[in-house]
Amino acid sequence: MYFLGHMAWAYVWAVIAWALIPAAKRGGKLFVPAILMLGVLPDVDLLLGGLGVVHRTVTHSFFLWTVLFIPVFVILRFKAIPYFVAVVQHFAFGDFLMGKVMLFWPFSSKLVGLGFGMPSVVDVVLETAGLLFALIILLYIGDLKQLFSVNKRNVFMLLPLLALLTSAVFFLSHWSSIVSLAGYIVSSGLLVTLMLAHVILFVLIAISTVQGLRAFRRRAK
Numbered sequence: 282m283y284f285l286g287h288m289a290w291a292y293v294w295a296v297i298a299w300a301l302i303p304a305a306k307r308g309g310k311l312f313v314p315a316i317l318m319l320g321v322l323p324d325v326d327l328l329l330g331g332l333g334v335v336h337r338t339v340t341h342s343f344f345l346w347t348v349l350f351i352p353v354f355v356i357l358r359f360k361a362i363p364y365f366v367a368v369v370q371h372f373a374f375g376d377f378l379m380g381k382v383m384l385f386w387p388f389s390s391k392l393v394g395l396g397f398g399m400p401s402v403v404d405v406v407l408e409t410a411g412l413l414f415a416l417i418i419l420l421y422i423g424d425l426k427q428l429f430s431v432n433k434r435n436v437f438m439l440l441p442l443l444a445l446l447t448s449a450v451f452f453l454s455h456w457s458s459i460v461s462l463a464g465y466i467v468s469s470g471l472l473v474t475l476m477l478a479h480v481i482l483f484v485l486i487a488i489s490t491v492q493g494l495r496a497f498r499r500r501a502k
């Protein structure tokens with residue numbers, strides 16, 4: 282999956298997990314910037330190639346994230362569940378469906394997954410459906426209102442914004458020119474859909490970031 286699907290589904294699955302926790306134990310609202318970042322964090326391995334880390338291996342395993350989350354569970358208890366779900370769905374849902382991942386490292390080095398591929402019809406349908414579900418939930422539970430309000434918490438949306446930009450640069454770096462890339466995109470309805478959905482997510486996150494920055498300006502006055 283692309284960062285679009287990883288982020289959108291991280292939010293959808295995290296909200297579902299949150300809703301399933303007994304109300305007395307789930308705490309307040311989810312911190313959306315953290316959910317979005319956790320949704321793409323396993324792909325940090327794309328930047329660790331120099332250290333010998335192979336994409337979709339160690340950082341795409343249940344074991345690594347369970348170990349990393351032990352202190353989070355100790356501190357936050359039930360409240361940690363949606364954040365854990367946000368990171369696990371990256372490889373157990375998104376990458377498992379579209380590719381093959383080393384889910385059970387270090388116990389098994391077998392790459393498992395359904396391997397629908399990217400961009401395939403299944404991929405594009407799931408990525409855009411994820412965005413649609415995320416938008417509906419954002420509206421329904423009032424998170425969109427919060428993300429678009431002048432609130433210094435929203436400045437943390439700068440992190441998923443930078444993550445999206447990094448993934449765009451990573452993608453663009455494989456093309457010799459914008460013209461050849463544009464030609465490739467418009468050649469397929471799937472790619473046009475993917476690009477438009479990415480733009481919608483990017484604009485949403487950018488607006489929230491700006492609102493966060495405005496809160497600091499207002500405070501400084």
Ligand SMILES: [Zn+2]
Nearest residue numbers: 323324371376
């Ligand atoms: Zn991944």
